[in-house]
Amino acid sequence: MNYYILNYKLADSYLNDRGKYRAEHLGMAKEAAEKGELILGGAMDEPADEAVLIFRSENDKIAKGFAESDPYVKNGLVKQWEVRKWNAVVGSKIDN
Known part of the structure; x- marks a missing residue:
């Protein structure tokens, strides 16, 4: 298994506008x-x-599928996103 970091660059209006989409976004996150x-x-x-x-x-x-389906992305609360592989080497979730 690998780790991937999904990084969102948030719109200036993120804090004001997220309420409309928060339940759906958090539902997706909880399911994942x-x-x-x-x-x-x-x-x-x-x-x-x-x-x-x-x-x-x-x-x-x-990770890419999550971003593409995320209501925050679809509705402009995220102005840019990227997924990068993360080579994690230490921690309680690492399979060595």
């Missing part, structure tokens, strides 16, 4: 977490200009 795909996720604070979600899967398709 229950499947063991999403390990951690959340927005940066002060300023809330980025968010980071860490996925665990065989390839980057799970």
Whole structure:
């Protein structure tokens, strides 16, 4: 298994506009977490200009699919996103 970081660059209106889409977004995140795909996720604070979600899967398709389906992305709360493989080497979730 590999780790992938989904990084969101958030729109200036993110904090004001997220309420309309928050339940759907969090529902997707909880479902991915229950499947063991999403390990951690959340927005940066002060300023809330980025968010980071860490996925665990065989390839980057799970993380990319999440972003492509996310109502935050679809409705302009995320102005840019990218998925990068993360070569994690230390921690309690690492399979060595």
